[in-house]
Every structure is written in C-alpha cells, then in structure tokens.
Amino acid sequence: MSGFVAALAGFDKMTVGRLRMLLDHLEPEVAYATAAGQRTADGPLADLLGRNADLAAAWRASAARRDPQRCAAECRQLGIVVVTSLDDAYPAALRADPWRPAALFVRGDLAGLQRRRVAIVGTRNASQRGREHAARFATELTGEGVTIVSGLAKGIDAAAHRGALTVAGAQPVAIVGNGLDRPYPRSNGTLWAEVAERGAVVSEWPPGTPPDAFRFPLRNRIIAALAEALIVVESRDRGGSLITAHEAAKRDVAVFAVPGGLDHPASVGTNALLRDGAAPATESLDILIALGLDGRRAANRRYDPRAQPRGRDQQVVDRCAEGPCTLEMLAGQFDRSLGEMALVVARLERDGWLRETAGWFETLLGWDPT
Amino acid sequence: MYSSISTAMVVGSAGHAITVEVQVASGLPGFHIVGRPDGVVREARDRLRGAFYSSDEPWPKTNTTLNLVPATEVKTGSALDLAMAVGILVADGQVNAADVRGLAFIGELGLDGSIRHVLGVAPMVAALGPIDVVVPSASYLEASIAAHGDVRVADDLPSLLAVLRGLRPWPVPPPPPPTPLFDDPLDLCDVHGQQVARHGLEIAAAGGHHLLFVGPPGAGKTMLAARLPGLLPPLTNDRSLEATMIHSAAGLPLPAGGLVTRPPYRAPHHTATRAALVGGGSHALRPGEVSLAHGGVLFMDELAEFQPSVLDGLRQPLELGTITIDRAAVRATMPSAFQLVAAMNPCPCGGGPPGACMCSDGERLRYARRVSGPLLDRFDLRVPVSRPGAADLLDGTPGESTATVADRVRAARAVAVERQGSLNAMLGARRLDQYAEVDEAAKTLLYDEISAGRLSGRGYHRLRRVSRTIADLRSVQTAEPVGVVGADDIALALAMRTPLGASSSGWAA
Numbered sequence: 004m005s006g007f008v009a010a011l012a013g014f015d016k017m018t019v020g021r022l023r024m025l026l027d028h029l030e031p032e033v034a035y036a037t038a039a040g041q042r043t044a045d046g047p048l049a050d051l052l053g054r055n056a057d058l059a060a061a062w063r064a065s066a067a068r069r070d071p072q073r074c075a076a077e078c079r080q081l082g083i084v085v086v087t088s089l090d091d092a093y094p095a096a097l098r099a100d101p102w103r104p105a106a107l108f109v110r111g112d113l114a115g116l117q118r119r120r121v122a123i124v125g126t127r128n129a130s131q132r133g134r135e136h137a138a139r140f141a142t143e144l145t146g147e148g149v150t151i152v153s154g155l156a157k158g159i160d161a162a163a164h165r166g167a168l169t170v171a172g173a174q175p176v177a178i179v180g181n182g183l184d185r186p187y188p189r190s191n192g193t194l195w196a197e198v199a200e201r202g203a204v205v206s207e208w209p210p211g212t213p214p215d216a217f218r219f220p221l222r223n224r225i226i227a228a229l230a231e232a233l234i235v236v237e238s239r240d241r242g243g244s245l246i247t248a249h250e251a252a253k254r255d256v257a258v259f260a261v262p263g264g265l266d267h268p269a270s271v272g273t274n275a276l277l278r279d280g281a282a283p284a285t286e287s288l289d290i291l292i293a294l295g296l297d298g299r300r301a302a303n304r305r306y307d308p309r310a311q312p313r314g315r316d317q318q319v320v321d322r323c324a325e326g327p328c329t330l331e332m333l334a335g336q337f338d339r340s341l342g343e344m345a346l347v348v349a350r351l352e353r354d355g356w357l358r359e360t361a362g363w364f365e366t367l368l369g370w371d372p373t
Numbered sequence: 374m375y376s377s378i379s380t381a382m383v384v385g386s387a388g389h390a391i392t393v394e395v396q397v398a399s400g401l402p403g404f405h406i407v408g409r410p411d412g413v414v415r416e417a418r419d420r421l422r423g424a425f426y427s428s429d430e431p432w433p434k435t436n437t438t439l440n441l442v443p444a445t446e447v448k449t450g451s452a453l454d455l456a457m458a459v460g461i462l463v464a465d466g467q468v469n470a471a472d473v474r475g476l477a478f479i480g481e482l483g484l485d486g487s488i489r490h491v492l493g494v495a496p497m498v499a500a501l502g503p504i505d506v507v508v509p510s511a512s513y514l515e516a517s518i519a520a521h522g523d524v525r526v527a528d529d530l531p532s533l534l535a536v537l538r539g540l541r542p543w544p545v546p547p548p549p550p551p552t553p554l555f556d557d558p559l560d561l562c563d564v565h566g567q568q569v570a571r572h573g574l575e576i577a578a579a580g581g582h583h584l585l586f587v588g589p590p591g592a593g594k595t596m597l598a599a600r601l602p603g604l605l606p607p608l609t610n611d612r613s614l615e616a617t618m619i620h621s622a623a624g625l626p627l628p629a630g631g632l633v634t635r636p637p638y639r640a641p642h643h644t645a646t647r648a649a650l651v652g653g654g655s656h657a658l659r660p661g662e663v664s665l666a667h668g669g670v671l672f673m674d675e676l677a678e679f680q681p682s683v684l685d686g687l688r689q690p691l692e693l694g695t696i697t698i699d700r701a702a703v704r705a706t707m708p709s710a711f712q713l714v715a716a717m718n719p720c721p722c723g724g725g726p727p728g729a730c731m732c733s734d735g736e737r738l739r740y741a742r743r744v745s746g747p748l749l750d751r752f753d754l755r756v757p758v759s760r761p762g763a764a765d766l767l768d769g770t771p772g773e774s775t776a777t778v779a780d781r782v783r784a785a786r787a788v789a790v791e792r793q794g795s796l797n798a799m800l801g802a803r804r805l806d807q808y809a810e811v812d813e814a815a816k817t818l819l820y821d822e823i824s825a826g827r828l829s830g831r832g833y834h835r836l837r838r839v840s841r842t843i844a845d846l847r848s849v850q851t852a853e854p855v856g857v858v859g860a861d862d863i864a865l866a867l868a869m870r871t872p873l874g875a876s877s878s879g880w881a882a
Binding site: 127128130131132157190239268326327329330331332334335340341342343345346348349350353359360361362363365 | 566567568569572587588719724726727730731732733734735757758759762818821822825843847860861862863864865867868871872
C-alpha cells in the first residue's frame with residue numbers, strides 16, 4: 004500500500020493539493036490507478052483531469068516510470084515508513100490542518116511528537132551568537148521534556164538539532180524539503196543520521212526528490228503546523244524563517260523571536276517580527292511559561308566547565324559580549340600594548356571564552372554547537 | 374667594401390653585444406639582412422633608406438649584404454638601425470673606417486634622419502664593454518650610468534656624419550635633469566588608527582616577510598601597502614644597478630639621478646596576464662611586474678581575483694628570486710627578488726564584523742581556495758584589517774610618520790643581520806632553533822595552539838619567524854637586547870595570522 008503512495012507522490016506535476024485530493028477520498032491503489040489513467044476518474048478529480056490534458060498525460064507517463072512495488076522496495080531498503088492521514092502514526096497536530104500533507108515519509112520514530120513541541124528555526128548564514136542561542140534554547144527546552152522541531156538546514160536549524168541531541172533521551176524531529184535518500188545539505192550528513200537514529204527525519208516527498216527551492220517554503224508550513232510554539236533565532240530581512248513565522252501565525256502558534264542589534268543584518272527579520280507582535284524570546288523560561296510548563300529547573304545555571312577568567316580577562320570577555328571587537332579596539336580600551344592584549348585574547352581563546360573571525364573577537368556563551 | 378660596427382640588443386633585462394657586418398659588393402642592386410633578423414630589424418631597410426634620402430646621403434647602387442653577428446641568435450629591436458646606417462656608409466666609402474673605430478652605435482632612425490631613444494639603453498651599453506658609445510641625447514642619462522667608456526650624443530644622421538667626417542666637434546651632452554627634493558607624498562602618518570595593520574606593515578618591513586592583508590573593501594589595505602616601500606632601506610649598489618637595467622629594458626622612466634635607488638613599488642591590476650606579471654613576448658622578451666618590483670614591493674590587490682595560472686607564475690620568483698622565461702628561440706633569466714604584499718577580502722561579499730557577511734561557508738571556502746595553498750604558505754603574515762572607526766577617521770592627530778617607523782625598521786634589520794647574517798624571513802627550521810629560541814611561557818602557548826589544531830607544522834615555523842621579528846622590534850623600542858622570544862611576541866604573531874576560508878574551521882592554518 005505504501006508503494007502506491009510513494010509512487011504517486013513522485014509523479015511529475017504532483018502538488019501537495021493534488022496528492023491530498025487523490026488520497027483523501029480514495030484508497031491508495033484506486034488513487035494510483037485513477038491517476039495513471041487505468042480507471043475513470045469521477046468527482047473533482049475528473050474535473051481536474053478533464054480540464055488539464057497535459058496533466059493526465061504527464062501522470063500516465065509517470066505511472067509507467069514509477070512502479071509501486073519498486074517504490075515500496077526502495078522505501079523499505081532505506082528504512083523509510085510511509086504514513087498517511089489514515090494511519091495512527093500520523094501526527095495529531097497535522098490532522099486538522101487545512102494544508103496538511105497527504106503522506107509523510109519518515110525515517111526514525113515520531114514518538115517525540117507526543118510530547119510538547121517547539122520549533123526552532125532561523126537563517127542559514129547565522130552568526131556565532133545566533134547558533135549558540137539556538138543550541139541553548141534547544142538544550143534547555145529538551146531538558147524540560149520538550150521535543151524540538153526544525154528543518155536540518157545549515158546554521159540555526161543545525162545548531163538547534165545539535166543542541167537537542169546533547170540531552171539524553173531527546174527525540175528531535177526534522178522536517179526536510181527533499182527526498183530522504185540523500186542528506187541535504189551534504190555537510191549535515193552526520194547530524195541527519197543522528198536525528199534519524201534518535202528522533203525522526205520527515206519529508207512529504209518520496210526518495211529521489213531533489214532539494215528544489217520551492218519545496219522549502221512548503222516544508223516550513225509543516226514545521227509551523229507541528230509546533231506549539233515557534234522560536235525564530237535569527238533571520239535576515241527576507242528569510243525563509245519569516246515564512247515559517249507567517250505560517251505559524253496563521254495557525255495561532257505562538258511566535259517568539261530572539262531580539263538582536265538594530266545594525267545586525269542577521270537580526271533584521273527577527274526584529275521585524277517583534278515589531279509585528281511576536282513575543283521576545285530571551286530565555287527558555289519565556290517559552291516554557293507560554294507552554295504552561297514549570298520552568299523552575301530551567302532557570303538553574305548550567306555548570307560551565309571553562310576556567311573562570313580573572314580580573315582584566317573578565318572585562319575583556321564582558322566587552323566582547325557587548326559586540327565583536329578587534330584587537331586594536333581592545334588594546335585601546337584597556338590601554339595595553341598590542342602584544343599584551345594579544346596574549347590575553349590568545350589565553351581566552353584557548354580557554355573557550357573567545358572566538359576569532361577575520362580579526363574580530365566574540366564572546367562564546369559556552370553553548371557552542373559545533 | 375666591408376665594414377664592421379658594434380651595437381647591442383636587449384633580451385629580457387640583459388643586453389647582448391651585436392656586430393653589424395656590411396659588405397657593399399658589385400652585382401645587381403639588392404639589399405639583404407642575414408643573421409636571423411626579426412620583423413622589426415627587417416623593416417630597418419625602409420627606415421634607413423628614408424633617413425639616407427632626408428640626409429642627402431647616397432643609397433648604395435650595388436649589392437648590399439648586412440650580417441648580424443652572432444648569426445645564430447634572433448636579432449630584435451630598432452636599436453640596430455644607427456649601427457646599420459653607419460656600417461653601410463663606411464662600406465660604401467662615404468665615411469672612413471678609421472673615423473668610426475672604437476665607437477658603438479645605439480639608436481633608432483627616423484625617416485627624417487633623426488636618431489631616437491630606444492628601450493633598454495642601460496643594459497645594452499653595459500653589455501658593450503670598454504668602448505665609446507654613440508646614443509641620442511634622450512638616452513644619455515641611461516647610457517652614462519652603465520657605460521664603461523665615454524658616451525657621445527648625436528640627435529640626427531647629418532650632424533653625426535659631420536662629426537665623423539671631422540667637420541664639427543662632438544655635441545655637448547645634455548645637462549643632468551634637476552634632482553627634485555626627495556619628497557614621498559605617501560607617508561604613514563596619513564593612516565589613522567589601524568594599529569594592528571600598521572604594526573603588521575612594520576613587522577613585514579623589519580623582517581622581510583611576505584604580507585597578506587585580509588579585510589573588507591575600504592579598510593585601507595591599498596593605502597597601507599603603498600607605504601611599505603617608504604619603510605624599506607635604500608637598495609644596495611648591486612640591487613640598484615639590476616633594478617635600473619630592468620627599468621630601462623621595460624622603458625620605465627628612470628629617476629633624476631639615473632639609478633633606481635629607492636625600492637620600487639609595483640601594483641599590477643588583477644586582470645594582468647601571466648606574461649604581464651612574469652615577463653614575456655615572442656622573442657623581444659620584456660620584463661614583467663615581478664622583475665620591475667625587483668628589490669622592492671609587488672602589491673597584488675584582490676589576490677583572489679587573479680587568474681590561478683597567473684598566480685602560479687609567482688612560485689619561481691618567490692622561491693629563487695629570479696624568473697626564467699623560455700621560448701622556442703630565446704630564453705632569458707631576469708632578477709625578481711621582491712617582497713610580496715597582497716590584499717584580499719575574507720569572502721566574496723567583502724565581509725566586515727561578524728554577522729555582516731551574507732556568504733555561506735561554502736562560498737567563503739571556494740573564494741579562499743582560489744589562492745592556492747602553496748602561495749598562501751608564502752605569506753608569513755596574514756593581517757586582519759577592519760574599516761577604521763569614525764572616531765579614528767575624525768581624530769586629527771596623525772599617526773606615526775614614515776620616518777619614525779623607518780628608523781625602527783632599520784635598527785631591527787641591523788639586529789637581525791648582525792645576529793644571523795640575513796633577515797628573519799630567510800630563517801629555516803634549523804636556524805630558527807638556533808636564533809629564535811622561545812621561553813617557557815611561549816612554549817606553553819605554542820603547545821596549546823598546536824594541540825587545539827589551530828596551528829599546523831608549516832604555520833608553526835612561520836609563526837616563529839614572525840615572532841623573532843616582533844622581538845627584534847621590541848628590543849629596538851626598549852633599547853634592550855631580547856635574546857629569547859617571549860609569550861607576548863608569539864601571541865602577537867598569532868594575531869597576525871588570521872584564518873581564511875570557512876568562518877570557524879580556519880582550514881588554511
């Protein structure tokens with residue numbers, strides 16, 4: 004049965020709406036046969052095919068290419084389970100959604116979705132601070148029994164998954180925009196495998212689907228629909244995470260945004276969200292309260308294994324926490340020679356308090372996700 | 374009748390002595406040039422005929438043969454014109470052979486009989502040896518610095534012939550051009566703020582280290598680089614002569630005194646071809662930018678925008694201090710010992726403070742990889758430059774002047790040369806252990822950096838060389854000799870080797 008769904012979902016010119024139209028009213032075998040032109044269609048489907056001769060031809064050609072049994076074998080081989088809205092495993096949060104996916108391809112276990120769910124999304128070109136904050140929220144919320152939902156993209160998404168995976172028993176869920184046969188982006192391959200191992204990697208497209216640009220906004224709607232609260236950590240002025248935020252707002256999901264500096268390009272989108280009424284996320288307690296969870300444990304300070312800097316070193320760490328500094332800015336401010344200051348930052352860098360990017364030093368919060 | 378006249382040609386930056394043999398013999402009228410003339414030399418016939426006509430000299434009516442000796446090498450350039458004209462006149466009996474004995478001729482002829490300046494007079498005259506040489510007055514300065522004999526001037530064929538026939542004395546050579554007061558408009562005090570970059574420049578000057586500036590556009594990388602020659606000491610006599618020959622061969626104007634004594638500064642554009650950079654041409658091999666920068670600074674702005682094949686051409690000069698150009702017919706080796714200063718953006722968008730950059734890690738990595746690892750390895754210093762803050766720009770107090778910094782540089786170079794006989798950039802691994810010992814605190818710091826994977830083996834040696842220079846500069850400033858390199862010096866050297874490529878991995882360590 005799953006073979007018919009997998010074959011159907013991979014048809015040319017197949018859209019989310021058309022697949023839902025097929026699978027909502029018909030058994031998968033029947034839907035497949037109808038789409039392949041082996042059965043006469045009726046109802047709205049007949050309308051659609053009648054209006055659109057190209058579509059009927061494309062589907063007939065696709066049916067010749069996509070053999071249900073081979074598709075089923077491919078899914079089995081990759082360890083992919085096909086879940087439709089008729090299955091018990093289909094996420095409850097999606098059932099009532101008007102734009103729900105007709106089928107989900109799942110690697111791993113969706114049990115995490117039984118718990119409270121928070122989505123963490125953001126830009127792919129994240130700053131070091133942004134990645135750290137994403138990892139921090141993910142770790143702290145997972146520690147409170149919340150499941151983290153994200154998109155396994157570079158930057159914030161990856162940091163959120165990594166943060167969640169640091170907690171024992173975490174079952175993070177990743178919604179991706181391409182087929183599950185091949186990790187995308189490739190650099191996240193290991194992370195992808197780990198999420199599939201402990202939680203689940205989910206796609207609404209069958210294996211073999213390339214990561215086309217148009218699939219990512221569609222993927223974002225699933226993230227928004229699955230979440231009870233959404234945290235946008237960093238976003239540029241027209242980032243994909245704003246689409247997720249928009250989808251979340253449509254579904255009455257609480258949208259949180261992490262405030263950032265006004266002149267920080269990676270915070271333009273999040274600041275705009277705050278202006279438009281999103282709630283600021285400054286610590287995980289904000290989200291826990293919104294979810295109605297007890298947040299007392301989250302407020303406890305985490306043990307920081309780094310050697311505490313002393314005296315002037317601490318001042319340097321504090322200064323770099325206000326914003327990135329160059330060596331000469333620090334030397335000027337603390338009235339030291341370049342050599343002395345270079346020694347201070349080298350020590351702090353070694354101890355994990357600072358990190359250099361192209362001559363700029365930033366304070367690490369100790370949540371480094373990499 | 375037969376004649377034989379000395380002249381010269383230039384290949385690359387070196388002159389080659391040539392003898393023009395002329396025979397005007399009986400037979401049908403004809404004019405032949407043998408001895409592998411190239412196109413320019415073959416065209417000399419028409420220039421010569423025009424000049425003879427304008428000067429009222431008879432063109433030989435019988436068979437004329439010119440042989441350019443040595444006959445196996447390709448002859449090139451219009452510098453042979455004058456010697457060919459004089460040779461024909463002697464062979465034709467218009468001028469006595471005795472009157473041209475002990476004279477060499479270098480110059481191009483115009484159809485009006487005028488004698489013109491050619492490229493490479495200095496190396497050509499140098500190649501002629503102890504013989505008097507006749508050149509146009511425009512070439513007098515170049516010829517006189519290289520000549521082993523006397524230099525005579527002649528500006529047109531009729532007056533030259535009048536002198537040779539004993540009708541007139543040799544004209545008085547032109548007076549040397551007035552020496553302008555040495556006034557370099559580029560002073561380091563124009564650079565506001567930029568402490569790290571300024572210090573990097575000083576270290577580069579003191580240690581002879583190749584330097585790479587990494588920073589966003591508008592940070593002042595070009596401005597800084599252009600001020601490096603001012604910090605360097607004047608060229609030694611040998612270097613100065615070599616640089617002068619190269620400048621002459623390339624047709625660059627020579628300074629008022631004739632000799633190139635200040636370190637040259639060359640800044641080729643990133644669209645430059647390989648031939649423009651290393652030198653080339655079909656057989657008239659011309660010096661490229663690497664040779665023009667001999668003894669001085671080669672500045673390559675937007676290093677990553679150069680064609681990889683062009684950058685590849687830098688390897689030999691960086692390694693050997695010379696560049697050899699091979700063509701089927703000719704080969705030339707030219708001196709090209711320069712200090713390389715380059716500038717590049719950290720990423721395609723230009724970068725800036727963290728978070729300002731729009732580039733993905735992949736884009737950054739691809740951008741950094743356009744410069745090959747071996748070339749990147751040549752840079753002892755990779756100095757981060759950031760845009761100066763508003764306060765620094767508006768601050769009226771000028772930075773340290775070139776003169777002040779140049780004094781320190783001179784002293785630090787003297788310290789290094791006295792200790793090991795060379796600049797610190799030339800220190801190999803074994804000599805580093807001998808001359809650049811590090812103290813215990815510095816060892817700990819190095820140990821931490823290496824075990825954290827931030828420092829590779831090659832990077833380690835570059836770091837030690839640079840820290841030796843930093844220690845030398847420190848000893849100059851405190852007037853106390855610094856025997857052992859301290860942790861401060863190592864830390865500062867670490868700050869002068871910013872990672873390139875992906876934001877965090879720093880693959881090019």
